[in-house]
Amino acid sequence: MSFFLEPTNLILIALAVVSGALLAWPSLNKTKSGVNATAATQMINRRHAVVIDIRAAEDFAAGHLPNASHVPADDLEQQAGSVAKDKAAPVIVVCQTGTRSGGALRSLKKAGYAEVYALDGGLSAWQQAGMPVVKDAANLKAVRS
Numbered sequence: 035m036s037f038f039l040e041p042t043n044l045i046l047i048a049l050a051v052v053s054g055a056l057l058a059w060p061s062l063n064k065t066k067s068g069v070n071a072t073a074a075t076q077m078i079n080r081r082h083a084v085v086i087d088i089r090a091a092e093d094f095a096a097g098h099l100p101n102a103s104h105v106p107a108d109d110l111e112q113q114a115g116s117v118a119k120d121k122a123a124p125v126i127v128v129c130q131t132g133t134r135s136g137g138a139l140r141s142l143k144k145a146g147y148a149e150v151y152a153l154d155g156g157l158s159a160w161q162q163a164g165m166p167v168v169k170d171a172a173n174l175k176a177v178r179s
Contacts, residue, residue, distance in 0.1 A: 067139055068154040071163035074126050077151075083124040086110075086117050088138050089157070097167040099128060099160060110138050114145035124149040132156040 037043055069077060077083040078101075087098045088107040098104070105113050107129070118125055125147050127138045135152030142150045153160060161167060 067151055068132070069126065069151045070154050071160050071165050074151070074153055074160075075165065077124050077126065081124055083126050083151075084118040085126045085128060086138070086142075087128045087157075088134065089128070089130055093130065095170045097157065097161075097169050099157070100166055100168050102128060102168075107134055107138060111141045114141045114147075117142070118147065121146050122148050124151065126151050126153055128153045128160070129156045131158050 038047070074083070074085075078085065085099050085102040087094050087102045087104050088110055089098075089104075090106060091104065094102075094104045103117065105117060110117075125142055127135045127142070127150065129135050129138075129152075132152060132155045135156070139150050139152055155162070157167070
């Protein structure tokens with residue numbers, strides 16, 4: 035019992051408890067905001083989710099999810115209110131690797147969308163899962179000109 039009463043040990047115990055809490059906090063506080071390719075496909079097919087691709091125009095033209103709308107990340111905050119007619123419909127944000135979607139999620143939630151998700155791993159993971167990609171050769175040619 036005297037172990038717990040010594041000042042040095044109390045400091046070490048407090049430090050261990052605080053560091054453990056800080057390590058556990060992201061897991062405990064995490065809200066589900068990402069979907070994998072399979073879940074995204076189900077959401078698109080069953081719930082008519084809106085897909086927003088936030089990559090550059092050239093990247094979008096080179097390949098994107100079927101029926102995806104293109105809204106560059108830099109323009110999303112200004113256009114967030116008009117990306118979907120129904121703000122209750124799920125919205126899936128796509129970037130190249132899934133790392134740039136966080137800001138887009140915040141902008142869309144701020145604009146009033148109820149369900150906003152990022153495609154885990156972005157277009158790269160979508161392609162690795164063998165999912166279809168639409169290439170827009172006409173727009174790619176126009177973007178490069």
